[in-house]
Amino acid sequence: MSLKEKVGDILKGNNKEIFNYLVFGVLTTLVNYVSYFGATRWLKINYIVANIIAWFISVVFAYVTNKFWVFEDKSLEIKKLVKEVFMFFAARVMSGGVETLMLFVFVTLLGFDDGVIKIVASVFVVIFNYVVSKFFIFNGEKDCI
Structure with a gap:
C-alpha cells in the first residue's frame, strides 16, 4: 500500500x-x-x-x-514482556521529559501561553509515542533494537 x-x-x-x-x-x-x-x-x-x-x-x-x-500483541512470553515494559516506560519517560522541556522553554523562557504550548507539545508526544510503540516496542517478530 x-x-x-x-x-x-x-x-x-x-x-x-x-x-x-x-x-x-x-x-x-x-x-x-x-x-x-x-x-x-x-x-x-x-x-x-x-x-x-x-x-x-x-x-x-x-x-x-x-x-x-x-x-x-498477544505474546505473554516473560522475556518479551520485560523488554516491552522497560522500553515502554523508558519511551514515556523520554516523551514526558520532552513535553516538560518544551513547556519550560516556550512558556518560562519565551513567554508563550501554557495552554497553547501544552496542546502543541501533546501533538508531538502522541506522534512520538505512537511511532516508538509501533516500530520499536510492539513490533511483532521484528527486532528493531
Missing part, C-alpha cells in the same frame, strides 16, 4: 490501529486526570507526588491497552 493510500485510509477513518490508539489515548488522559485530581482533592496528596502517581497509573493503563488492543 502506498503512502498516499495509507494517508487516505487514515483520513477516511479506515485505520483501526490509529483509531484505537486515539481512543485509548483519550482514555489514558482520563485515567491520568482522575488519578491526579483524586489524589490531590480527595486524598490531599502533594501535587508533585500526585502527578508522579497519576503518570505511573496512566502509563500502566496505556501499556496494557496499547499491547492488547491497539497493536494486538
Whole structure:
C-alpha cells in the first residue's frame, strides 16, 4: 500500500490501529486526570507526588491497552514482556521529559501561553509515542533494537 493510500485510509477513518490508539489515548488522559485530581482533592496528596502517581497509573493503563488492543500483541512470553515494559516506560519517560522541556522553554523562557504550548507539545508526544510503540516496542517478530 502506498503512502498516499495509507494517508487516505487514515483520513477516511479506515485505520483501526490509529483509531484505537486515539481512543485509548483519550482514555489514558482520563485515567491520568482522575488519578491526579483524586489524589490531590480527595486524598490531599502533594501535587508533585500526585502527578508522579497519576503518570505511573496512566502509563500502566496505556501499556496494557496499547499491547492488547491497539497493536494486538498477544505474546505473554516473560522475556518479551520485560523488554516491552522497560522500553515502554523508558519511551514515556523520554516523551514526558520532552513535553516538560518544551513547556519550560516556550512558556518560562519565551513567554508563550501554557495552554497553547501544552496542546502543541501533546501533538508531538502522541506522534512520538505512537511511532516508538509501533516500530520499536510492539513490533511483532521484528527486532528493531
